Amino acid sequence: MPETRSLPPRNLLITSGAIALLFWICAAARHALLQSNAYDLGLFDQWIWLVSRGLPPISSMEGVHMLADHGAWALYGAAVPYRVMGSVQWLLASQAAALSFTALPLWWLGRQAGLSPKLCWLACGLWWLQPVVFNANLFDFHPEVWVMPALAGCFWASRAERPWLWFALLLLLLGCRDGLVLVVAGLGIEQALRRRWIWAGAAIGLALGWLALLNRWLYPLLKGSDAGPKAAGKLFSYLGDSLDQVLLNMLTRPDLLLKHVDWAGGLVYLLLISVAVAPFWRKVSLPVLTSAIPLVLVNVLSEEAPQRTLVHHYSLPVAVIAVVAAIDGLALQPRQPVPWRRFGWSVVCWAALAKPWFFTGPYLERVDQLPAAREAIAAVPAEARLSTTSYLVPQLSQRQQVSVPRARRDKIQLAELDALLLNPRDPGWGSSRQRQQQLLREAKAAGWRCRRWANGLELCQAPQRSAEPQAGSLSKTMPPKGAADAGSPGALAGSALARNRMI
DSSP: OOOOOOOOOHHHHHHHHHHHHHHHHHHHHHHHTTOOOIIIIIHHHHHHHHHHTTOOOBOTTTOOBHHHHHOOTTHHHHHHHHHHOOOTHHHHHHHHHHHHHTHHHHHHHHHHTTOOHHHHHHHHHHHHTOHHHHHHHHSSOOGGGGGHHHHHHHHHHHHTTOHHHHHHHHHHHHTTOGGGHHHHHHHHHHHHHTTOHHHHHHHHHHHHHHHHHIIIIIHHHHHTSSOOOHHHHHHOGGGOSSHHHHHHHHHHOHHHHHHHOOHHHHHHHHHHHHTTTGGGOOGGGHHHHHTTHHHHHHHHHOSOGGGGSSSSSTTHHHHHHHHHHHHHHHTTSTTOOOOHHHHHHHHHHHHHHSOGGGGGTGGGTTGGGHHHHHHHHHHSOTTOOEEEOTTTHHHHOSSSOEEOOOSSSOOOOGGGOSEEEEOTTSOOTTOOHHHHHHHHHHHHHTTOEEEEOTTSOEEEEOGGGTTSGGGGGOSSSOOOTTOOOTTOHHHHHHHHHHHHHTO
16 A cells, blocks of 8 residues: 655755745845836735734725735735734745745655655656746745645645545635636546546536635625626636626637637647656646646636746646646656656756746846935835835835836826835836836925935935935935945845834
């Protein structure tokens, strides 16, 4: 009888912890280098900070309730450590740990399949070497990353005949993102192929029931309209602007799909998500792979190109499924020697498709802005209603009012703000030089006190703020050349803690 559950070896725990630390350092370094963004790190940081302070979790950037975004009730749990110390590092560290420690349930799956310890280590290595794992760790923060261990655990629980644990893990998946209904439905399809009809019905029924609950009750209640999941109209606008219209047109208007879908891009996407682990798949892997069909199909049909890359988080559940399928393939010869050539191919794919080299180029683009950014961030009052560039939002998002001056559909009014922190030379995502210059001109005409740094960064505060201690720093003199590095984690964490103490 193969071993179904045992304590993971001590070396695996140590290795997982070391990789988690490495992932966290990389994510924290990217954040410190001003490469994180309002969407989505700043967005989630503000929501969770508001919950931790007992305030309504309504984003000032989106104007929506936290649960109206993706129905992610698990975010309420993240407010607990925020009560101790509000810091985006909680999000970055927990994301890194979840990604690394997904190796533990994969180890148990390997032992459950009868694999030798060396092949179990191979399965863990295949997970850590998935390019999307490394890349998703760097791409700000997304709560569905938390439940990748739970997704792997679903496969273990179903094979161990643990229905209540399996169902509880499905509920946990749904609590981190509405889009994971696709994964839960996919798990139901897998169970149906195995002729486990009760399990299949439970998973598919849960997915459809949760989607109906969000679409018919929660989202309309929180948004004050009949709006359903926002992804429906965003990803499939050519099929309609509501979930009902999208589903109906998918079934009745296949011509629309043929006309609008980027089939070539879809084929490239399928190649990218499978190339690193496909050599380990066998015919016996097919039932597991079918559980990825709903998510992969939506990614292929979507209008949004990021759905079909390995840079973003959208394909992360597919990576878990791919490794589980590889475990099933290895289980045909559970005591075989480690297939080093196939594993070497996975290493080559990681080197080609993961993005560690971003730290040698793209992530260093704002290094010269760090001293000015640190000084400007420290000068922004803790309760100021602020509009700033997208890459500075995550440094200042722990407040009730923060926004990004959008190039389009911007409704920001100067009277609704207390401070502007903008850089027309580097306006960031979603903004423009013209819009930021316009806001700065309006502020100066209204008598706001402004300070400008040599790199183009400019901080303006409304007159009522001029009497505060920070206003004295808004002289026309430039910052000293020896100013501390704004990107150092200690400096940014210290300034964030100081702002929290003022609340």
